Amino acid sequence: MRITKLYMDTVVDIQVVTRKEVKEVEEKINRAFLAFQRVEEACSRFSPSSELMKACQDVGRPVEISPYLFEPLYFALQIAQMTNGLFDPTIGKVMEEYGFNRHYLTGSMINSPYAETVTYQEILLNQATRTLTIMKPLVIDLGAVAKGFAIDLAARELIDFEGFVINAGGDIFAGGLNEMGSPWEIGIQHPYQRDLLVETIKLSNEAICTSGSYERKNQTNPSLHHIVNPNTKSSPNHLVSSSIVAPFAMMADAFSTVAFLLGEEKGKEVIEELNLKGLLITPELKIIRAGGI
Amino acid sequence: MKKTDKKWIILCSTAVAAVYSAGYLTTENQVSIEQPIHQVAKNIQTNNKAVNDGSVSNAQKNKLYKDGTFTGTGMNRRGSIDVMVTIQNDKITNVEISDFAMHYSESDIVGLPDEVLKNQGARVINVSGATYSTEAFEDAVQDALNQAFNTVG
Numbered sequence: 001m002r003i004t005k006l007y008m009d010t011v012v013d014i015q016v017v018t019r020k021e022v023k024e025v026e027e028k029i030n031r032a033f034l035a036f037q038r039v040e041e042a043c044s045r046f047s048p049s050s051e052l053m054k055a056c057q058d059v060g061r062p063v064e065i066s067p068y069l070f071e072p073l074y075f076a077l078q079i080a081q082m083t084n085g086l087f088d089p090t091i092g093k094v095m096e097e098y099g100f101n102r103h104y105l106t107g108s109m110i111n112s113p114y115a116e117t118v119t120y121q122e123i124l125l126n127q128a129t130r131t132l133t134i135m136k137p138l139v140i141d142l143g144a145v146a147k148g149f150a151i152d153l154a155a156r157e158l159i160d161f162e163g164f165v166i167n168a169g170g171d172i173f174a175g176g177l178n179e180m181g182s183p184w185e186i187g188i189q190h191p192y193q194r195d196l197l198v199e200t201i202k203l204s205n206e207a208i209c210t211s212g213s214y215e216r217k218n219q220t221n222p223s224l225h226h227i228v229n230p231n232t233k234s235s236p237n238h239l240v241s242s243s244i245v246a247p248f249a250m251m252a253d254a255f256s257t258v259a260f261l262l263g264e265e266k267g268k269e270v271i272e273e274l275n276l277k278g279l280l281i282t283p284e285l286k287i288i289r290a291g292g293i
Numbered sequence: 294m295k296k297t298d299k300k301w302i303i304l305c306s307t308a309v310a311a312v313y314s315a316g317y318l319t320t321e322n323q324v325s326i327e328q329p330i331h332q333v334a335k336n337i338q339t340n341n342k343a344v345n346d347g348s349v350s351n352a353q354k355n356k357l358y359k360d361g362t363f364t365g366t367g368m369n370r371r372g373s374i375d376v377m378v379t380i381q382n383d384k385i386t387n388v389e390i391s392d393f394a395m396h397y398s399e400s401d402i403v404g405l406p407d408e409v410l411k412n413q414g415a416r417v418i419n420v421s422g423a424t425y426s427t428e429a430f431e432d433a434v435q436d437a438l439n440q441a442f443n444t445v446g
Contacts, residue, residue: 003389004389004390005387005388005389005390006376006388006389006390006427006430006434009427010424010427011390011427011430035312037386037387067308067311067312068312070311071307071308071309071311071312072308074304074308075304075305075308078301078304104427104431105385105388105434106385107431147424149308149309152305152308152309153309153312156309156313165419167419168424169424170420170421170422170423170424171421171424172419172421174419184419185419186419186420186421187419187420187421188420188421188422189420189421189422189423191423194422197420208421209421210421210422210423211423212422212423213423214423215422215423215424216423216424241422241423243421246301247302247305248301248302248305248306248309250305250308251301251302251305255301274298274301275298276298
């Protein structure tokens, strides 16, 4: 059974291989989609009614938040610390100004108040009270972790099936085995020709996420895309594509962005240091493999 | 080799567990509390066709859109897309893609290296790439919204 829906400005496709009854399969798939809905409602920076955007209106005051927001934000802040701010979830306002400010379903634009200089250090999370305090007006962008988190929650719903694939616009978790009883074959897209693949890999109970500069460009300035270095406010172009295989989609999602920001050499180092697998592609189509992919 | 990856695996599994242990992700019994979402999910399961039956209750008169599930079609240069958009209290609660007939022109695949052709096997069904946007789907969603527009209100 296969169902496709729109969430988080992308196409989410869930496919299940099973002998279980249709009703049970439908229920589980709906619950898997519910995970996407919940994470989107919590983490969207495009909707003023999201938990994230409401919490950001209360500067200097702790706001209690649900795990749908707390957990991906906590993860994002850990990555920010690890990379000394090269990865920084306070990039949201810059993204807004670069034209990534339009809600994909309603077309409504968002324009948020902000302080001139912000970093992740202005976000305080209290694990005991499950509260978020922001110290300056800022916009949090969880684009590099929220989708992965939703995929991991959805995978948990589908874990009892013989096989399943959750594909959220190219970020994928492949569970169990395919119809043939083999690991799932996943293609890695060619950065310049969208119907070609550069590689096919086999996955079972693993995620793969790809960060690339080729899908989401700024409308007026083609050198800007949706991955932005918070220090330079520009989009790095040392790589065109960075794919990471990891046990969790949130890890694959975040570290594909980190590797993209780090570029060829340092990206490879980080992938190997963390026992991940990755495939990085330069603008000249040189392929860098890491971790035995 | 350093095993610092463990930290990240633990963070991810803790994150997933946090949603479950807190009882946030609804169980079968809890689902009824989540009324709007539950009802919408139910509509989709039982009504595969659009349910624009034209009946508008008093409560709906001041709304911009009728409640229900509406189909819309969008086209781009690669083909056509059908979506089913569910609206509840003027809020889009669900967008399901009911038909996806995108084509790639033959000129796009002329001159493929052999290696790539080999990889294009029919068993390759999922492709990891930079997150593609819903741009191509916007017309289809808009078409469905036009149908849902509440002319009575």
